[in-house]
Amino acid sequence: MLSQPIPLVEALNPVRMRPVGRAVCGFPSPAEEYAEPALSLDELCGVGRPSLFILIASGESMRDLGIYDGDYLVVDKAKEARSGSIVVARIGADFTVKRYVSTDGLPVLIPANPAYPTIKVGEFEDAEIWGVVLWNLHRLDDV
Template structure:
């Protein structure tokens, strides 16, 4: 056998396996990791747990006092306690479609959402005019007020120092969910 003729050409089991068509796309690393997990685990629309690292935990409750606490003049405290308060029930209405994201930036301070806050996002809620959404615009996540206008969609900042984002032709917009709560850590 001539060694020159045994090189090159097709080899058995070489190259990519046949499958769905692919294309190279540049994504921010966190988004690429999510896409990789979606591909590995499979994905059903609305089931965030299928691709995010979310684990179910047992319910934990804390006592809830039946009295209110005055922020003005002090009032005598009652010894009466109301039923237990489960923060999961208070914050999450649809667990399979809910996840949280830490807020960065100051464009939503007018709506009471500050850097370092945790936004609770519900993927099962459809965006309506005036609600606050987590959107992926051209591959980057942003939290803004969703505005439907006659000429299209606008993502409005709640801080006059930041411009609103008018969605133009050719831009990719995906609404990941409606922000249902914002949690501030003091």
């Protein structure tokens, strides 16, 4: 389950930060260092587009993809879901996050936790693919 969508609005004065370098998540590379351009999270996430919303993840069904309870999800309602996309689906009045796969033209919503069932959406159910998850934001410390 997810909370109700929150529109994502552009900051009046977005802060630009220059990355200080790269942090290797494997073995260090002898590649030559170069300066990264300054960026703002507004620009990086596409903030300001009217189709972007933030939802707060609730539950554990997507934990094996690194989406945890309380994470902030940046969702684009205008982006069309492709097979394999992580989507927000509305089923009745509830929102859920799952991996989307189309089977015979009908959506199948697959969790990333084996404790949860796959959802096969029937053609007569009140359901829709509401948006595509672009970003997942969560804290990595306990502050």
